[in-house]
Amino acid sequence: MQKQLDFFLFLGSTYTYLAVNRAEALATREGLSLRWRPFSVRSIMIEQNNRPFVGKPVKLAYMWRDLERRAQRHNIPFTSIPNYPNDADELAGRVATLAATEGWCPAFARAAYGAWFLEDKDPGRVEHLAAVLQSLAKDPDKIIALANSQEVRDRYAAETEVARSLGIFGSPSFVYQREVFWGDDRLEDAIDWCKAH
Amino acid sequence: MQKQLDFFLFLGSTYTYLAVNRAEALATREGLSLRWRPFSVRSIMIEQNNRPFVGKPVKLAYMWRDLERRAQRHNIPFTSIPNYPNDADELAGRVATLAATEGWCPAFARAAYGAWFLEDKDPGRVEHLAAVLQSLAKDPDKIIALANSQEVRDRYAAETEVARSLGIFGSPSFVYQREVFWGDDRLEDAIDWCKAH
Numbered sequence: 001m002q003k004q005l006d007f008f009l010f011l012g013s014t015y016t017y018l019a020v021n022r023a024e025a026l027a028t029r030e031g032l033s034l035r036w037r038p039f040s041v042r043s044i045m046i047e048q049n050n051r052p053f054v055g056k057p058v059k060l061a062y063m064w065r066d067l068e069r070r071a072q073r074h075n076i077p078f079t080s081i082p083n084y085p086n087d088a089d090e091l092a093g094r095v096a097t098l099a100a101t102e103g104w105c106p107a108f109a110r111a112a113y114g115a116w117f118l119e120d121k122d123p124g125r126v127e128h129l130a131a132v133l134q135s136l137a138k139d140p141d142k143i144i145a146l147a148n149s150q151e152v153r154d155r156y157a158a159e160t161e162v163a164r165s166l167g168i169f170g171s172p173s174f175v176y177q178r179e180v181f182w183g184d185d186r187l188e189d190a191i192d193w194c195k196a197h
Numbered sequence: 198m199q200k201q202l203d204f205f206l207f208l209g210s211t212y213t214y215l216a217v218n219r220a221e222a223l224a225t226r227e228g229l230s231l232r233w234r235p236f237s238v239r240s241i242m243i244e245q246n247n248r249p250f251v252g253k254p255v256k257l258a259y260m261w262r263d264l265e266r267r268a269q270r271h272n273i274p275f276t277s278i279p280n281y282p283n284d285a286d287e288l289a290g291r292v293a294t295l296a297a298t299e300g301w302c303p304a305f306a307r308a309a310y311g312a313w314f315l316e317d318k319d320p321g322r323v324e325h326l327a328a329v330l331q332s333l334a335k336d337p338d339k340i341i342a343l344a345n346s347q348e349v350r351d352r353y354a355a356e357t358e359v360a361r362s363l364g365i366f367g368s369p370s371f372v373y374q375r376e377v378f379w380g381d382d383r384l385e386d387a388i389d390w391c392k393a394h
Contacts, residue, residue: 048255049253058245058364059366062379065377066378066383069386069390070386073386167259169253169255169256169259180259180262181263186263189267193266
C-alpha cells in the first residue's frame, strides 16, 4: 500500500506557493500519496505570538528575495512581489477545505496562488475567487456558500486543531506519522523520512 | 582566480553548528574559497526585535528536532540538546574573530561547537574555552587577553556592521557580492549562485 504524506497548507502563506506547485509531482514520483490538509496557520501563529515579518522589514525583504530565487530554482514562475497579507477572512482557505473533501484541492490551490502571485489578485476577495473557481469549471455562488457553511468552518477548525496538536506552527508542513517537517525547503527531507520509516 | 564566498557566522547560533561542520568541505569541493567572518547576530536580532524562539516553546522544540535530523542527514554528530543560549559575553565569538584574522577560525569554530553540542560545555565560559584552545595548541591566556582587547572588539563590531549593511539578520549567512543566503539549508543555493554569477 502506498505511504501517505500529509501536507498541511495555509493559502495565505508565502512559501506555500512553492509547495503547492511542486509537492504533488515530487511525491508522486517518489511513490507517495499526498493528503492536502488546509488549516489556519494564522490562528496558531497569533496564539503563539509567532509573527516572523510584522515590524521586521529586513527579514521581510529577504523572504521575498529568497522566495524568488527558490522559485527560479524549481522552475516555478515568479514575476513580482504581490500584496501581502491576503485572504483576511480565510475564505479562500475554507474553499480549499471544501476542495480537499471533494478531491480538487491541488488544482484549486495552484489556481488561487496563480491569481495571487502572478496577477496580484487576492483570492480571498470574492470577485477574484469567483474567477479562480470559474477557471476550474466550478460554480462560484455554490462553492462560496458552502465555504461559508458551518460544516466547512468546523472542518477547517478541526484540521487546524489537528495541526496544533501535532506541534505545527508554520505552513507548509509535511507530516508522516507524528514527524513534522516545516517549510517548502523540507519537502525532500519529509519524503526521504516517509520512505525510510 | 578562485571565487570567494563569505560565511558570516555567530557562535551562539544553533544551526551554525551544521554549517561550521560542512561548509568548508563543500566549498572546497566546488572550487570556491570560504571567508569566515564572525559577527554578532545577537546584536542585530535584538535591534530588529527578531527573537524567533523566546517565548515560543513549540517552535523551539521543532528547531532542535529539525537540527537533529539535519545533522543525521549530513553525518554530523548530534547527541542531545545542549544548554541554550550560550556565550553571554560573546567571548567565544571574539576569539573566532581573532582566529579569522590568523587563519584558524574553521578549526576553532568546529572545536567550540564540539564543546557546546557534544559535551554541553559553553565555550563562552573561560574554563571550557581554555580547554578548546589547548586542544588547538593555543595559549589560552594570551588568546583570551587578545579577544578582550579593544582591537578585536572593534574588529568584531566592524564585521557586525558589514553584516548589518548587507541586510543580514541571521546566522549562518552566506554572501556573494551582495547576494545574501540565510541558513545552513541555503548553503547549496549560495554555492550554486556563486558559481553561476
